[in-house]
Amino acid sequence: MPPHRGPLARTLVDELERQGVSHVVGIPDNASAALFRLLAEPVSIELLTVTREGEAFAVASGLWLGGAKPLVLIQNTGLLESGDALRGTAVRMGVPLVCLVTYRGYAKLPPNQSDGVMTRADVDSVAVVTEPTLDAWRVPYELYRSDADISRVQRAFERANELSRPVALLLTQALC
Amino acid sequence: MLTKQELLDPLARVRTDEVVITSMGVVRPWGRLSDSDLDFASADSAMGHTADLALGVAMAQPSRRVICLNGDGGMLMSLGTLATIVESGVDNLILFVIVNRTYEITGNQPVPGAMALDFAAMARAAGFAKVHHFDEADAYESALDGILHDKLKGPTFVSVSVAPESEGPISRSASEDARYLQTSLYDWSRRFKKALIESS
Numbered sequence: 001m002p003p004h005r006g007p008l009a010r011t012l013v014d015e016l017e018r019q020g021v022s023h024v025v026g027i028p029d030n031a032s033a034a035l036f037r038l039l040a041e042p043v044s045i046e047l048l049t050v051t052r053e054g055e056a057f058a059v060a061s062g063l064w065l066g067g068a069k070p071l072v073l074i075q076n077t078g079l080l081e082s083g084d085a086l087r088g089t090a091v092r093m094g095v096p097l098v099c100l101v102t103y104r105g106y107a108k109l110p111p112n113q114s115d116g117v118m119t120r121a122d123v124d125s126v127a128v129v130t131e132p133t134l135d136a137w138r139v140p141y142e143l144y145r146s147d148a149d150i151s152r153v154q155r156a157f158e159r160a161n162e163l164s165r166p167v168a169l170l171l172t173q174a175l176c
Numbered sequence: 177m178l179t180k181q182e183l184l185d186p187l188a189r190v191r192t193d194e195v196v197i198t199s200m201g202v203v204r205p206w207g208r209l210s211d212s213d214l215d216f217a218s219a220d221s222a223m224g225h226t227a228d229l230a231l232g233v234a235m236a237q238p239s240r241r242v243i244c245l246n247g248d249g250g251m252l253m254s255l256g257t258l259a260t261i262v263e264s265g266v267d268n269l270i271l272f273v274i275v276n277r278t279y280e281i282t283g284n285q286p287v288p289g290a291m292a293l294d295f296a297a298m299a300r301a302a303g304f305a306k307v308h309h310f311d312e313a314d315a316y317e318s319a320l321d322g323i324l325h326d327k328l329k330g331p332t333f334v335s336v337s338v339a340p341e342s343e344g345p346i347s348r349s350a351s352e353d354a355r356y357l358q359t360s361l362y363d364w365s366r367r368f369k370k371a372l373i374e375s376s
Contacts, residue, residue, distance in 0.1 A: 023235065048235070048264055050228075051256025058225035059260070062232020065216070065365060066240075067373045070232070088222025089229060093365040164362075 006173040007147045009034035012100075015153045016071060017044050023063050024048070025056045026073030031102035031174040035073065053078030054085030057166075060097055061089040072099040076130040076170070086166065087137065096160035096167075098153070100144070103130060103170040134168055141168035177337045180205050182313040183274065187243070190321045194241040194270075195233055195372065199226035201280040201343045202245045207354020213371035216364070217356045219346045224253025227271055231261050234269040237376060241268050241324065248275045248295065249287045258302035261331050267305075270324065270332040276340040284340050295335040305330020311337035 012035060016024070023046045028036040039047040050056050053074045060070040074082070079101050090097045105124025110117065118125045134141050140159060142152050152169060160167040184202065188209040198206045199218045207217065216233075218226040230244035251257075251273045261269060277290040287293075296309040306328060310316035316336060323334060348357050356364055 025232075046235075048260070050260050052254065054222070054225065055228045055254060055257055055260060058222065058228035059232040059235070062229040062234075063236045064232070065229075065369050065372065066233045066236025067369065067376075068232075068236035085222045085225050088220075089225055092221060092361050094362040095365075 006031075006176050007144065007149070007171070009038050009175040011147050011150055012153070012175065013038045013043060013045070015150055019154060019157050020069050021045050021071045022068040023060070023070040024073050025050060025059045025063070025070055026100075027051075027053055027056070027075070027078055028073075029075040029102055029104070031075070031104070031171060032073055032100075034175040052081065054082040057082055057085045057097075057099075058089045061093055061095045064095045064097065065093075070097065072097060072166075074099070075102045076104050077126050079130065079168075080126065080133060083133075083137070086139070090166045091137070091139070094164040096157075096164055098156045098160050099139075099166055099168045101130075101141075101168050101170050102174075103127065103143075103172045105130075106170070106172045130170070139166050139168050141170055143172055144169045145172045177311055177339050178313045178316060179339055180341055182316070183336055183338055184209055186317040186320050190324055191243070193375065194243050194324065195230075195237070196243045196245065197226060197230045197233065198245045199223075199250050200247040200346075201276065201341065202247075202274060203346050203357070204343060204352070204354055206245065207352075207356055211355055213367055214375070215356050216368050217346075217354070219357065220348045220361050224250050226250055227257045228254060228260065230271070231257065231264060231266065231269060233372075234266045235264055237372065238266070238268055240372070240376060241270060243270045243272065243324070245272045245274060247280070248273055248277060248293070249279045251295065252287055252289075252293075255298065258299055258304070258333075262303040266331055267329045270334065271299075272334045272336060274338050275335050276338045278340045280340055280343050281345055284342070296333065299333035299335070304333040306332040308332070308334045309336075310334070 105127025278284040
């Protein structure tokens with residue numbers, strides 16, 4: 001059996017360049033580290049690392065105001081931290097912004113999420129609340145599970161433009 | 177300590193085609209002085225995220241000077257943005273922090289550390305290339321034109337001690353005097369973006 005392998009960071013960078021992304025704004029985690037490494041090399045996309053995830057949405061909204069095409073790249077824990085920044089900037093301003101969110105805990109999401117699920121040691125509680133939070137914030141999303149899902153990147157940009165609001169792609173395993 | 181008028185009147189006089197992004201207690205007063213489509217009120221938005229929004233505009237428009245009029249309460253909510261601004265390498269952002277040591281919009285409750293905080297020292301420690309502090313109107317007014325048109329590289333930080341006033345909650349409605357508050361954040365974002373891009 002071949003070793004399990006996550007989606008390729010290179011495939012994603014190539015697609016982001018093809019989509020005309022000008023800036024990636026975010027904070028790295030283990031799942032996105034390969035993408036940050038590639039973006040630190042000479043590519044057409046400018047990388048800005050911020051100090052807190054909420055900042056990423058405000059910076060990205062400002063970039064859009066100035067005519068750029070940013071992408072936000074954060075972990076789902078940081079997505080939760082971003083609540084009011086996302087609502088008050090990108091959502092309220094109607095910024096057609098794509099957010100690539102690494103989905104920590106996805107692999108261990110239990111099918112039966114009983115009342116005690118948030119305190120179970122075998123469950124990463126951030127995964128339990130990620131999709132319900134996006135639903136509550138009215139941010140449409142799709143999963144990005146492998147290179148076979150690369151067309152979802154273009155679809156996310158198209159959807160963000162159609163809706164004039166942020167759209168998320170949830171990356172379910174680490175990039176390599 | 178300056179009054180808000182002593183802070184804003186000279187700025188309105190020397191401002192030409194710079195973007196001006198306002199927050200909290202100066203949103204209305206600036207909107208009474210200026211009617212430019214290159215003004216942007218970070219109002220009905222997310223408190224604490226004005227400086228980072230301005231950073232994004234500055235990054236996207238490197239040949240345009242971007243003036244951000246932030247409050248001290250808002251700046252305290254995202255002090256990390258000082259580091260992000262320096263890290264970004266922008267040299268066209270002029271970040272004002274209006275130090276009135278209170279949350280003015282909600283009734284002038286003191287901000288944490290109100291009497292001890294030194295924002296200019298924080299900016300210097302974060303690596304800002306140019307840092308100024310003013311607590312006297314004449315010195316501020318005579319330096320302002322030079323600050324706005326300084327050719328030195330690197331972001332600029334200006335802290336100004338301003339007396340607390342009594343600006344109440346800000347709305348976005350036809351009842352507001354300032355034109356940039358008379359429409360939604362969504363609509364003004366598009367007007368501002370169009371004006372900025374068409375004039376670049």
